[in-house]
Amino acid sequence: MKELSYEEVKSGIKDIIVHDLDANIKIEDIDEEASLYDDGLGLDSISIINFIVLIEKKFGIGFEENEISSKLFSNINTLGEFVHAKLQLQGAAR
Numbered sequence: 001m002k003e004l005s006y007e008e009v010k011s012g013i014k015d016i017i018v019h020d021l022d023a024n025i026k027i028e029d030i031d032e033e034a035s036l037y038d039d040g041l042g043l044d045s046i047s048i049i050n051f052i053v054l055i056e057k058k059f060g061i062g063f064e065e066n067e068i069s070s071k072l073f074s075n076i077n078t079l080g081e082f083v084h085a086k087l088q089l090q091g092a093a094r
Contacts, residue, residue, distance in 0.1 A: 003087070003088070003091055004059075004084070004087060005084075006080060006081070006084045009059070009080045009083050009084045009087065010032065010076055010077070010080035012058055012059065013055065013076055013079055013080055013083065014027050014030050014076065015027065016051065016054045016055065016058060017030065017036075017041065017043075017051075018030075020050075020054050021043065021047055021050060021051060021054070023041055023042065023043065023047075025041065030076065032075060032076040032077045032080075033075050033076075033077060034075060034076075035074060035075060036048070036051075036073050036074065036075060036076070036079070037070075037073070040075070043073075048073055051073075052068065055079075055083060059083055059086075059087060060090070061083065061086045061087060061090065067082075
C-alpha cells in the first residue's frame with residue numbers, strides 16, 4: 001500500500017463518515033475541528049465503534065484498547081494525526 005499523506009488520511013476519514021456512517025452530511029460541510037460527538041457531527045457510542053472498525057479496514061491498522069479515548073475522537077484533525085502516525089509506524093516496520 002502506498003504511503004498516504006496526512007491530507008489523504010483525513011479525506012479517507014471524512015469519506016467513511018459521509019458514506020458508511022449515515023451521518024447525513026456532505027464531505028464539504030465537515031469542519032475538521034468540530035467534535036465527532038453529539039455536539040458536533042452527532043456520532044454516538046455505537047457509531048464510534050462502527051467508525052473504529054471501518055477505519056481499521058480502510059487503512060489496514062488496528063486500534064489497541066488503551067489507544068481508544070474520547071480525546072482521540074474529538075475531531076478529524078486529531079484522529080487523522082493518530083491514523084497517519086500509525087500508518088507511518090507500519091511503513092517503517094516493513
